[in-house]
Amino acid sequence: MDFELRILGSSSATPSANRHHTAQILTIGNQYHLIDCGEGTQMQLMQYKIKHQRICNIYISHLHGDHYFGLPGLLSTMHLQGRQTPLHLFGPPGLSDILSLQFKYSGTNLSYKLVFHELDTTVCKRIFEDKQITVHTIPMEHRVPCCGFLFREKPKPRPLIKEKLPAFLTPPQLVRLKWGEDIRDEEGNILVRNGDVTLEPKRSRSYAYCADSRYKPDLLPYLRNVDLLYHEATFADDMRERASYTFHSTARQAAEMAAAAQVRHLLLGHFSVRYKDLTPLLLEALEVFPKADLAIEGSVFCVRD
Amino acid sequence: MDFELRILGSSSATPSANRHHTAQILTIGNQYHLIDCGEGTQMQLMQYKIKHQRICNIYISHLHGDHYFGLPGLLSTMHLQGRQTPLHLFGPPGLSDILSLQFKYSGTNLSYKLVFHELDTTVCKRIFEDKQITVHTIPMEHRVPCCGFLFREKPKPRPLIKEKLPAFLTPPQLVRLKWGEDIRDEEGNILVRNGDVTLEPKRSRSYAYCADSRYKPDLLPYLRNVDLLYHEATFADDMRERASYTFHSTARQAAEMAAAAQVRHLLLGHFSVRYKDLTPLLLEALEVFPKADLAIEGSVFCVRD
Numbered sequence: 218m219d220f221e222l223r224i225l226g227s228s229s230a231t232p233s234a235n236r237h238h239t240a241q242i243l244t245i246g247n248q249y250h251l252i253d254c255g256e257g258t259q260m261q262l263m264q265y266k267i268k269h270q271r272i273c274n275i276y277i278s279h280l281h282g283d284h285y286f287g288l289p290g291l292l293s294t295m296h297l298q299g300r301q302t303p304l305h306l307f308g309p310p311g312l313s314d315i316l317s318l319q320f321k322y323s324g325t326n327l328s329y330k331l332v333f334h335e336l337d338t339t340v341c342k343r344i345f346e347d348k349q350i351t352v353h354t355i356p357m358e359h360r361v362p363c364c365g366f367l368f369r370e371k372p373k374p375r376p377l378i379k380e381k382l383p384a385f386l387t388p389p390q391l392v393r394l395k396w397g398e399d400i401r402d403e404e405g406n407i408l409v410r411n412g413d414v415t416l417e418p419k420r421s422r423s424y425a426y427c428a429d430s431r432y433k434p435d436l437l438p439y440l441r442n443v444d445l446l447y448h449e450a451t452f453a454d455d456m457r458e459r460a461s462y463t464f465h466s467t468a469r470q471a472a473e474m475a476a477a478a479q480v481r482h483l484l485l486g487h488f489s490v491r492y493k494d495l496t497p498l499l500l501e502a503l504e505v506f507p508k509a510d511l512a513i514e515g516s517v518f519c520v521r522d
Numbered sequence: 523m524d525f526e527l528r529i530l531g532s533s534s535a536t537p538s539a540n541r542h543h544t545a546q547i548l549t550i551g552n553q554y555h556l557i558d559c560g561e562g563t564q565m566q567l568m569q570y571k572i573k574h575q576r577i578c579n580i581y582i583s584h585l586h587g588d589h590y591f592g593l594p595g596l597l598s599t600m601h602l603q604g605r606q607t608p609l610h611l612f613g614p615p616g617l618s619d620i621l622s623l624q625f626k627y628s629g630t631n632l633s634y635k636l637v638f639h640e641l642d643t644t645v646c647k648r649i650f651e652d653k654q655i656t657v658h659t660i661p662m663e664h665r666v667p668c669c670g671f672l673f674r675e676k677p678k679p680r681p682l683i684k685e686k687l688p689a690f691l692t693p694p695q696l697v698r699l700k701w702g703e704d705i706r707d708e709e710g711n712i713l714v715r716n717g718d719v720t721l722e723p724k725r726s727r728s729y730a731y732c733a734d735s736r737y738k739p740d741l742l743p744y745l746r747n748v749d750l751l752y753h754e755a756t757f758a759d760d761m762r763e764r765a766s767y768t769f770h771s772t773a774r775q776a777a778e779m780a781a782a783a784q785v786r787h788l789l790l791g792h793f794s795v796r797y798k799d800l801t802p803l804l805l806e807a808l809e810v811f812p813k814a815d816l817a818i819e820g821s822v823f824c825v826r827d
Contacts (some may be wrong), residue, residue, distance in 0.1 A: 287731060
C-alpha cells in the first residue's frame with residue numbers, strides 16, 4: 218500500500234515567484250488526504266495531475282490565509298465538477314462560518330455532503346479512523362489556534378508461514394495467529410506457539426505534520442519514532458529571536474526536534490520569502506540531524522513499510 | 523498618459539491548466555485599477571511584475587468565487603508587505619462581511635486603511651472620480667447581484683496654438699480658452715474666437731468591463747462608442763440556450779453588442795473550460811464584428827488618445 222507525501226507548496230505567508238503556499242497530499246492506499254490548502258492549491262493539483270475526486274479528507278491546521286485561502290476555490294470546483302462523494306473537512310473553529318458565508322453569497326448549494334469536524338487545537342485527540350489509519354491532532358503554539366496532524370497506520374497482521382501451519386487449525390484460529398495470539402487447548406496448554414508459525418508484521422508507518430509553531434519541545438512525545446516528520450523552518454537559526462517572537466521555528470530547531478524524537482526522516486518547510494536559496498537552511502539542519510530534506514514543490518517522499 | 527488593459531485571467535468558473543480566473547489590471551496614468559480578483563491573482567501580478575503597491579482601487583463584479591477568491595490573499599500580502607496607502611474596494615453587499623470574518627479569525631489588523639464601497643449592482647451610478655477619470659457601475663443580469671464597470675477619461679483641455687495667441691490674454695482667459703470658451707469684451711463681443719487659437723482636444727478614452735451576464739441588449743446605452751469593450755463569451759453560439767439558462771453569453775452575442783454599440787474594439791473572455799481551442803469563439807465573433815480579440819492571460823490592450 219502506498220504511503221507517500223507530495224509537497225504542493227511550502228512557502229510562508231508572503232508569496233514569492235515560483236513558490237506556493239502550504240499544501241500537501243498524503244496518499245495512503247488509494248485515498249488522498251489533503252493537508253492545508255493555500256491559495257492556488259487546485260492549480261497545483263492540476264499541475265501534478267492529482268485528481269481531486271480522490272481526496273477523502275482535508276485538514277486545515279489554522280486560519281492564517283496561507284494555509285486555507287485555496288479551500289473555497291477547491292470546494293467550489295469539486296461542486297462544479299459534480300462531486301457526490303462526501304468530503305470530510307477538519308479545521309479550527311471559524312472555518313465552517315467562513316465557508317458558509319461565502320457559499321451563501323455565491324448561492325452555492327454543494328453537490329456533495331461536506332462534513333465539517335471542528336477541531337480542538339489544544340489537545341492531542343483522535344479525529345479520524347478507518348480500517349488502515351488513525352489521525353490525531355498535535356497541539357501547536359502559534360498566534361492563532363493551530364494544530365498539526367499525526368497519521369499512523371494501524372498495527373498490521375503477522376504473515377502466516379503456510380508450510381508450518383498444522384492442518385487442524387480453524388479459520389478463526391488462523392485470524393488469532395495473525396494478530397499475535399498463541400493457540401491453546403481447553404486447559405490453556407499451548408498447541409501452536411505464535412512465533413513458530415508467523416513472521417514479524419510489516420511496520421506501521423507514520424507521518425507527523427507540524428504546522429506553524431514556535432519551537433515546542435513538549436511535542437516530543439507525539440513525534441517519537443515517526444517515519445516522516447514535517448517541521449516548519451521559517452527562519453535560519455541566526456533569527457531565533459524573531460522566530461520565537463513571531464511564533465515560528467528555525468531550521469536548527471526543527472532538526473533538534475527530529476533528533477530528540479528519533480524520527481527517521483525530517484522535512485523542512487514553510488520557508489520565509491527572504492531565503493531565495495534554501496541551502497543554508499538545509500545545511501543548518503543537517504549539522505544536527507543527518508536525514509533531512511527540503512519540502513520543495515513537487516517533491517515526493519515515500520515511506521516504505 | 524497610459525490607458526492600458528492587461529489580462530491576468532479570463533477563464534470561467536471551472537479552472538483549467540494554464541488558464542486563470544478572472545482578473546485584469548487597467549493602468550490609467552501611474553495608477554492601477556484591479557478589476558475582479560480570482561484565485562491566484564497575486565501570483566499573476568508577480569508573474570507579470572506588476573507592483574501591487576500601485577493598485578489604488580479594486581472592483582469586484584460579483585461574489586462567485588472565480589471573481590474574488592484571490593482577494594483575501596492579495597489584501598493579506600499588501601498588509602504583510604507593510605502597505606500604508608489606503609485602498610478602495612468596490613464590491614457587492616456581503617463582500618465586506620466575508621473579509622471581516624476572515625481577518626477576525628486570522629487576527630489580522632491591516633496595516634493600511636481598506637475603504638469599502640458597497641455597490642448597488644442594479645443601477646448605473648458613478649462610484650469613483652478623480653482628476654482624470656470617472657467609474658460607473660453597469661448593471662448585469664446574472665444569478666447573483668453583479669455589475670460591470672465603465673471607466674471614462676474626463677474631457678481633456680483644448681491645446682492652445684501658441685503662435686496665434688494675442689499677447690493681451692490673461693492666465694484666467696487662457697484657461698477658459700483651453701476649456702472651449704471664446705473670449706469676449708464687456709459688451710459680449712468676441713475678442714478671440716476659440717476655434718482660431720485652439721486645437722481639438724485629445725479623445726477621452728473609455729473601457730467597459732461587462733462581467734458575467736445573460737445577453738442584455740438594454741446595456742447598449744452604457745456601452746455606446748466606448749473604445750474597448752470586454753464582454754463575457756462563456757459559450758459558442760450553438761449553446762445559446764445553455765448560455766441563457768446559466769446567465770451567460772455567447773461569443774456571437776458579445777459581438778452583436780459590440781456592433782450595435784459601435785465600440786472600437788471588442789475583447790472576448792470568461793471562456794468555458796470546454797473550449798481548449800478558443801479560435802472558434804473568436805471566428806464566431808469576427809463574423810459579426812471585425813475588431814475582436816481574445817482576452818488571453820498576459821495580453822495587453824492599449825487605448826490610444
